Amino acid sequence: MSGFFDIPSDLQHTYAGLIGLHLREALVPVLVGLVVSLPVAQLCVRFRWLYPPVLGVTTVLYAIPSLAFFVVLIDYTGQSETTVMIPLAVYSMVVLVPAIVEGVRSVPPETLAAATAMGFGPVRRYVQVQLPIAVPAIIAGLRVATVSSISLVSVGMLIGNQGALGNLLHDAQIYNRPELAVNSVVTTAVLAILADAALVAVRLLLTPWMPKESAAR
Amino acid sequence: MNLLQFVHAFFGDGSHWHGYDGIPTRVLEHVRYSLEALALAAAIGLPVGLVTGHYGRGGNALALLATAGRALPTFGLLVLVVTWLGFGLGPVMIPLVVLAVPPILVTTYEAVRSVDPAPVDAARGMGMPEPRILFQVELPVALTLILGGLRSAAVQIVSTATIAAYVGLGGLGRYIIDGLYQRNYEKVVGGATLVAALALATLAVFWAVARLTVSPGVRRGT
Numbered sequence: 001m002s003g004f005f006d007i008p009s010d011l012q013h014t015y016a017g018l019i020g021l022h023l024r025e026a027l028v029p030v031l032v033g034l035v036v037s038l039p040v041a042q043l044c045v046r047f048r049w050l051y052p053p054v055l056g057v058t059t060v061l062y063a064i065p066s067l068a069f070f071v072v073l074i075d076y077t078g079q080s081e082t083t084v085m086i087p088l089a090v091y092s093m094v095v096l097v098p099a100i101v102e103g104v105r106s107v108p109p110e111t112l113a114a115a116t117a118m119g120f121g122p123v124r125r126y127v128q129v130q131l132p133i134a135v136p137a138i139i140a141g142l143r144v145a146t147v148s149s150i151s152l153v154s155v156g157m158l159i160g161n162q163g164a165l166g167n168l169l170h171d172a173q174i175y176n177r178p179e180l181a182v183n184s185v186v187t188t189a190v191l192a193i194l195a196d197a198a199l200v201a202v203r204l205l206l207t208p209w210m211p212k213e214s215a216a217r
Numbered sequence: 218m219n220l221l222q223f224v225h226a227f228f229g230d231g232s233h234w235h236g237y238d239g240i241p242t243r244v245l246e247h248v249r250y251s252l253e254a255l256a257l258a259a260a261i262g263l264p265v266g267l268v269t270g271h272y273g274r275g276g277n278a279l280a281l282l283a284t285a286g287r288a289l290p291t292f293g294l295l296v297l298v299v300t301w302l303g304f305g306l307g308p309v310m311i312p313l314v315v316l317a318v319p320p321i322l323v324t325t326y327e328a329v330r331s332v333d334p335a336p337v338d339a340a341r342g343m344g345m346p347e348p349r350i351l352f353q354v355e356l357p358v359a360l361t362l363i364l365g366g367l368r369s370a371a372v373q374i375v376s377t378a379t380i381a382a383y384v385g386l387g388g389l390g391r392y393i394i395d396g397l398y399q400r401n402y403e404k405v406v407g408g409a410t411l412v413a414a415l416a417l418a419t420l421a422v423f424w425a426v427a428r429l430t431v432s433p434g435v436r437r438g439t
Contacts, residue, residue, distance in 0.1 A: 063416035065376030068409030
C-alpha cells in the first residue's frame, strides 16, 4: 500500500490516467495558443504598428502569476480543468506570438521577391514560403511554451485537485508519503523532457534543408 | 464587475493595512523573497553566462541544462524540497533559483556571443586583455539583452514566490492560499491583484535600470 506507483484512491485515477490527464491539461492549451497566435502574429507582421502594443499586452499578461490567474477564473469557470487550461493557453500565446513574428520577419526579402516573381499570391506565399522558413523559430517558441505548460499544470492542485500529477503532492503530505511527491516531480520532468525531444524531432523532420551541425542544438 | 467589487472591498478595508498580515508587511516579505532568489540566481547565471558567451563554447551543454531546469516543475520541487529539508526560507529558495537560472544563463550566453565581432577584434588588436574586453566592450553592448533575461527571471520569481505561502511562509501568496481555504474571494482577488501589480512594478524597475545603464550609443543602434 505504500509503493512508488500506488496512487491513493482519492485521486480517482491510475498512474497512467494521471499522465494522460496531465498531458491533456498541458498540451491542449498550447495547441489553442498556437492556433490563436498564428493569425495574431500574421496581423502583427502585416501591420507593423500593431506589434509594440501587442507585445506590451502580452508582457503584462505574462506578469500575472498562474495561481492568481486560476483563482480569479474560479469565479467564472469553477474549480475545473478549464480554469487551469485558460491561463496556460494565454501564457503559450505570450511566448508564441513574438516567436512567430520574429520567425516570419526573418525570411529574407530576396526569397519573398523570388516567390512573388514566380506568381505566388499572398496566401500561398505565406503558407508555402514564409511559414516553412519560420518553422525553427516557431518550434523554439513551442518548446518553451510546452515545457512551462507541463510544469505549471501541477499548480492546479491548489484549486481543488485540478493539477493532474500535481495532485500527488497534496496526497504526499496528507498521507505522509514523500515518495508520491518524488513520483510527481520526476514524472512531470520526464514528460517535459520527452515533449521537448518530440518537438526537436518534429523540427528536424520539417526542416531537412537546415545545416546538420546547427540542427544538433 | 464582480471582480472590481472584490478588489474595492479588499483595499477599502482598513484592517488589511496593519499588523503582521497587513498589506505593507506582506509586500515587503514578498519583495525580500524575490530579491534574495534573484540575487542567488544572478550570482550563478551571470558569471557562467558571461564567461561561456565570451569564449563562445558550451552552448549545447547550457541549452541542455536550461531545458532540464525548465522541465522541473517549480511547485512540485517546492513541496519535495520542503518534505526533505523541512520548512523555512532556505528550502523555498531552491525551486525559485532553479526557475530563474535558465533564462538568465541562456540570455546572457546568447547576448555576449552575438556581440558584433568587429569592435571585439578592434579591442583585442589594441591590446586589451580578455577580462577588459569582456567587461568594457562586450558587456556594455550586450547589456540590453542581459537585462531582458534578468527581467523575465525576476517577473517569474515574483509571480512564483506566491507559492511560498503554501509551505507556511509569508508574502502575498498568504492572501491567496488563506483566502482559498477560508472561501474568502475578496482576499484571494486582493492578493492576486497585489502580485500582478508587483510584477508590473518589476517590469517598470527594469525599464528604468535599462534606461540608466545602457549606453546611449548602444540604445540608438537597437
